[in-house]
Amino acid sequence: MSQIHLRPVQFVDTPIGQPDGAVARLAGGMQWFAAYEVTEDGRRRTVPVADIGALGERAAHLHGAITAPRAPLMLGERTLRFDQPLVAGILNVTPDSFSDGGTHGDDAAGAAEAGFAMGTAGAAIIDVGGESTRPGATTVWEGDEIARVVPVVERLVRGGALVSVDTRKAAVMEAALAAGAHLVNDVSALLWDERSAEVVARAGCPVVLMHSPDPRQGGHGRVTYRDVAVEVFDWLEMRIEAVVAAGIARSRILVDPGIGFGKSLSDNLALLNNLAIFHGLGCPVMLGASRKRLIGALSNEAPVAERLGGSLTLALRGAEAGAQLLRVHDVADTAQALRVWRGLRDRALVG
Structure with missing residues (x-):
């Protein structure tokens, strides 16, 4: 039943x-x-x-x-509150990411400056990634990923930024956390590397669990859903229970429905239209839809660099559905859109 x-x-x-x-x-x-x-x-x-x-x-x-109100996350001397939507700025230090691969090359200082600029523009947290997870991307050796990520994390943390590390590898998590990263964002929901849950539990750091249909194989396997929102909800519900059993506090877990990972255009649109269902998991919700393929599919195959309008539409859709964290490339534009959205909400609340 x-x-x-x-x-x-x-x-x-x-x-x-x-x-x-x-x-x-x-x-x-x-x-x-x-x-x-x-x-x-x-x-x-x-x-x-x-x-x-x-x-x-x-x-x-x-x-x-x-x-239930979502408890704030205490991250060192900083606090991340979830009573309004926040922006997480995407900072890729990879040569082959689908959107901005190769932008920063081996320039850790330049990448960190780009991260600080995101913070100034309105990002509450900077999400640093050293491996592309686009379809068909080559798996990066953990040593290379660490070499890309750690120098950037160190600079950002020294400058006072809140930093998450976007990785599915336990060794990279360990190195980034040792460098000062505050949060782990794992597209495999701690399933790709068997040591990941242990690393996160030992660190006591928050973690984002993202849904994908085949997290151990890269996340882009295609399945047929009868009711994608319900099935993704059930999968995340089971992952939360497993992660809690592994020693990670439920209050330190965030969830992400995994837009674009092993899902058709119809699936992605259904998830976005039903996004509010995921609040039933009792965890803050992250939405990562920025510049994704579905935007191009709905706008005459617009290339990645021409998907700002669609990205803002989806970010505001997330805000309307109560998503607490919006993971985006275009921080300044998204932050401005959210400020206007909040102004409208504030005015509406007083009649």
């Missing part, structure tokens, strides 16, 4: 003037909603928030997870 899944729907501008219990706040953030789309046994129906208690223990658990 399938389990119930809940997706917040019927968002409202403000709770002011609403009857008691008629609306709920989404994950302690800036969005309020009045109902759930309930999925059970392949069927969907809409249920008012006030009536969710009649649906049983599973629904009550999901409702509690969806509405």
Whole structure:
């Protein structure tokens, strides 16, 4: 028998003037909603928030997870709060990334300066990666990846930046964390390297678990989904439980639905339209859709460098769905879009 899944729907501008219990706040953030789309046994129906208690223990658990404020992350002397959407700036130090490969070459100082510029432009955290995970990319030897990543991480941390390391290799995680990185972002959800969960648990650092259908093979295997949002949710739910069992605190886990990883255009659009379902996992949600292939597919095959408009649209879609962290290439433009979005939300909340 399938389990119930809940997706917040019927968002409202403000709770002011609403009857008691008629609306709920989404994950302690800036969005309020009045109902759930309930999925059970392949069927969907809409249920008012006030009536969710009649649906049983599973629904009550999901409702509690969806509405609970996300605890801030204490990262050294800095705090990352999740009561509004934040920007994570993508800093690739690879020769072959799909978007900006080769931009920084072997210039660690130049890469770090680019990271600092992202921070000035509005990025809350800089996500440093030394291996491309685009389809068909060659696996990078961990020694080379460490050599690319660590000098950049060291410079950014010395300059006061919050840094995440985008890697699936335990040795790279260890080296980057030793250099001062604050967070691990793993596209394999700690499945590619059997030592990864141990490394993260020992460090006590936060980790982003991303969904992919074949994380041990690179993440781009194609499968057929009957209900992609529900199936990705269930996969992430199982991964969270496994990671918690491995000694990683649930409060240190973030999730990412893995837009573009082993999913068709239709799958990706369905995930984006159903993004709010992932708040039922009780973890902050990261959305990484910047400059991805789906934008080109919907805009006359626009090349990577011409996907800003689509990237901003998807970032704002994430903000509307309550995503707490938006991983983007175009930091200044995204930060500006979010400032305007927040201005609109602030005004709406006061009527």
